[in-house]
Amino acid sequence: MTVPEEKPSSEKPSDPPRTPRRSAAALAAVLDQAASSLTNIAVLVIAARVSTVHGFATFSMVYLTFTVLLGLNVAYVGQAVVLTRGDTGAACRSAIAFTSLASTVVGVLLAAVGAVTGGWAGPGGAFLALGLVLPLVLVQDGLRYAFSTLRRPGLALAADTLRLMCVVPALLLQPRHAAPGLLVAVWGVSAVPALLLGLRLLWPHVRGSRADLRPYVRRGHLGQRFVVEFAVGNASSQLAVLGLGLFAAPLAVGALRGATTLFGPLNVLFNSVNAFGPPLLNRLGGRRATTRAAALLGLVLSAVGLAWGLVLYALPDHVGRQLLGSTWQLAATLLPASGAQYAVMGLGTCALVTLRVLRPRATLSVQVVFSLLSVVLMLAGYLLTGSALGAAWGLAAGSALKAVAAWTRVARLRVEETTPTAPSPAVPAN
Structure with a gap:
């Protein structure tokens, strides 16, 4: 028996270690997302514990404002810079410089509004504090996207881990019933x-x-x-909640934010699916395999959402008060509605990820129509019931309709794939 002659490898010596390095980078990116999400959860939980019900409602409105501004910055700067080709160093420096300038301008406006709309203990003081610290927190978060552009997620993980390690003790050291403005200032300076x-x-x-x-x-x-x-996918609902607090029921914002905070671990899970789902589904090949895998994942996420909601609903009151302080009583009444919302959000998330893989342009129309519909249903639920519970069920109904619409769109794509194309008529020869 002859032994086949080995051909010299065309790979460079440095090629084999690429897979471990890519795996380590992916793990660092997931851990960084988890650290960032855990920071947001910890901030809201600790703020709820050290605040009064009204104080946490005010803090929630200010934090919601920051969340909208952060999302706008991520969309306008972060998501654009990660697509940079060529001189990534210059792109990152430009992104950080623009974030610094824009956040300073917006911060000055917020501080001015806060200074003329009330004392330190009320919403005015909290918005004043947000304006002063806004450049710090937005630039710090913007560094994550610069490191992602440079393909150095480990550096983002180091900075965000330090952020978590600083903000938790800083907030825990604040006195009971601390003013919302003080909490915002401590959160920002940390x-x-x-x-x-x-x-x-x-x-x-x-x-x-x-x-x-x-x-x-x-x-x-x-x-x-x-x-x-x-704006149409996320900010619309957040701004609607903020408007609900500013013009109708501030306590409703605290209750909604408190209930949402308890579902924070699921947000981490959904964000990971959004980030890593498309490349994994792309490897499966045809539409049928992609759709089946996404549907199975959606059912799993839905089951996890229901299970987590049942766990929270079964928590004894004394444990709930340890988590959210005096806000627990209001937030606990919203847990069935929030649990239902997160269950259908698992299905909807996987449907939108599937559309992003099969037909990327199909997601925008679904997001626009049904995100705005969710806002309408949330406000209608509040007006009909006069409570945050009605608003929570309105959000759950909107999420359910978005999931149905997204999966209907996926089903149409499968029908288009399986429908045979009529053969072209034969052209008679001359």
């Missing part, structure tokens, strides 16, 4: 160590590059499309 570490880690990668802000103010900047998608 970002300074992570901000300084992130800038120090970024410096070697952007040294010698020049910032150019002109692309961010030009018509046609890619972030403008992402802002539209964010």
Whole structure:
């Protein structure tokens, strides 16, 4: 028996370690997302524990404002910079410079509004504090996308872990019934160590590059499309909740945010599906295999949402008060509605991920129509019942309708694939 002659490998010696490095980078990205989400959960839980019911409602409105501003910055700057090709160092430096400038301008406006609309203990003081710390927290979060562009998720993980380690003890040291403005200020200032570490880690990668802000103010900047998608997909419901608190029922905002905070671990799970679902589904090949895998994952996520909701609903009152303080009593009444919402959100998330893989342009119309419908249903639920519970069931109904619409769109794509195309008529030869 002859032994086949071995051919020399065309791979470079450095090729084999690529898979472990990619796996480590993916793990670092997942852990960074988890650290960021855990920070948001911890902030709201601790704020609820040290605040009065009214104080947490005010803090929730301010934190919701920050969440909207953060989402706009991520859409306009973060999602655009990660698509950069070429000089990533200059792109990252430009992104951080634009975030610093824009957040300072918005922060000054917020601080001015807060200064003329009330005392330190009320909403005015909390918005004043948010305006003062806004550049710190937005730039610190923006560094995550710079490190992602540079393919250095481990550096983002280091900075965000430090952020978590600083904010938790800083808030825990605050006195009982602390003013919302004080909590916002402490939360913002606690970002300074992570901000300084992130800038120090970024410096070697952007040294010698020049910032150019002109692309961010030009018509046609890619972030403008992402802002539209964010506005109709996420910001619309958040702004509706904020409006509900400002003009109707501030306590409803605290109750809704308290209940949502308890489902924070599921948000981490859904975000991971959004981030890593498309590339994994792309490897499955045809539409049928992709759809089946996504549907199975959606059922699993739905079951997890229901199970988590049942666990929270079964919590004894003394445990709930340990988590959310005096806000627990209001938030506990919303748990059935929030549990139902997260169950259908699991199905809807997988449907939208499937559409993103099979036909990316099909997601925008679903997001626009049914996100706005969710806002209408939330406000209608509140007006009909006069309580946060009605608003919560309205949000659950909107999420259910979005899931149904998304899966209906997926089913139509499968029908289009399986429908045979009529053969072209034969052309007679001359």
